[in-house]
Amino acid sequence: MPKITENEQLTFPILIGDIGGTNARFSILIDTYAEPRQFPIVHTAAFSTIEDAIQQGVLDKTSIQPRSAILAIAGPINADEIPLTNCDWVVRPKAMIEEMGFEDVLIVNDFEAQALAVASLSDENREPIGPLSESPIASRVVLGPGTGLGVAGLLHAQHTWFPIPGEGGHVDMGPRSDRDFEIFPHLARIDGRISGEQLLCGRGVVNIYDAICAADGVEPQWSDPADVSTHGLSGNDKQAAETLSLFVTYLGRLAGDLALVFMARGGVFLAGGIPQKILPALKRPEFRAAFEDKAPHTGLMHTIPTFVVTHPLAALSGLANFARTPANFGLATDGRRWRR
Structure with missing residues (x-):
């Protein structure tokens, strides 16, 4: 060869x-x-x-x-x-x-392909979450809540983009608020552990919903992530609505953690199948509030933009960018x- x-x-x-x-x-x-x-x-x-x-x-x-x-x-x-x-x-x-x-x-x-894509997404292929709509030429992070939870970094150094694949979707997640401490004992675990992917993917939506129902002492009405999301967005189901609120909160916490790990001044990009479907929930205050709540670096986090990737074929676009140059x-x- x-x-x-x-x-x-x-x-x-x-x-x-x-x-x-x-x-x-x-x-x-x-x-x-x-x-x-x-x-x-x-x-x-x-x-x-x-x-x-x-x-x-x-x-x-x-x-x-x-x-x-x-x-x-x-x-x-x-x-x-x-x-x-x-x-x-x-x-x-x-x-x-x-x-x-x-x-x-x-x-x-x-997710290397997703990282390659976010190196050059145009404005029409990304939806800003929060007040910041510009993405500086600086290191970035991409998260993909979908069937699972993919994570990749995109470091920028010496005029070059370096995609960093990994298994960041499997980092530990823990309770923080009083409500979290009521819900977390009811979450399904893997070998005693609650990872990002146990919460922030399709089955994670149902995991959160079931735990909320258990904490509230009510029978779950929905078993499909799409049903939970639909009723959560409409607000006609109390537990489903709280599920979406907590989902975007937990996603904001993890996105903020990863932004700090990579010092992602160029932004955090949400890819995968779920973010586009729950865009109205992501635009509510909970996501950015959780993302920025990283004392003593709250001021820094306020300057980091967040986006939902709306390109229908982002991975193919990223691979084409690499193939060209x-x-x-x-x-x-x-x-x-x-x-x-």
Whole structure:
């Protein structure tokens, strides 16, 4: 295999993919200046392998033959066979090169792709939460409450963006207010622990709701996160409304903690499936109040902007940004890039 220089540009056209547990999204980038050509969303359950999905969902629908591929996946990348966390597909870059004609395959973490996206989101693709609407060219954080809770940092140094993937969604969460101390004993735990992901994702919405109902001595009426959110936003269910209030409060606390860890003066960006759906709740005072309540650094936190990512294909946009100008990013590719 030829030696690969770090951040060496892939050969166009480039297939770009964002592979989730339920859906896979693909586009093809023809060259540095073109807009990516998008393809219909692929349901992972409809295909037995990722190769079948790429062939039928992309290659059979275009005369363009990609020469390279960049794929973002949820899960650790530490071998030539990479199982996905929430579906049965296994990504085999060497097999893709041999069987599908690619010359070059790069695999990155799904939240690295989100971090690459927030490096250059335009105003129309982000909704400010709070009074600050500008995002300085400085380090940033992205959180993704959705099926799980993804977290990544984006450090800015020496005119370069460095995406920092991690497992920040699994940090400890604890009670703080009097109401928290009433609710937390009823929260479902994993091995005795309450992590961010136990609260700040789809199942976390239900976890908070069930705990509130238990603390109030009432039977839960809803078991689907969407139902809890809908009734919480409408205000016609007391426990659901409090669930949303606490959800955005806990999200604000964790977002503020991560902003301090990364000194994210460039802002904190909320991606994932949930923030756009509960935008009215996030715009209420609770989120920013919890975000800024970090004495002795309340003044600093007041200067850090927060946003909801509204770009419909943010991960693909981030990967396309990297594909066009890899030299602008300190993306580590060692052990994650395969070449014919």
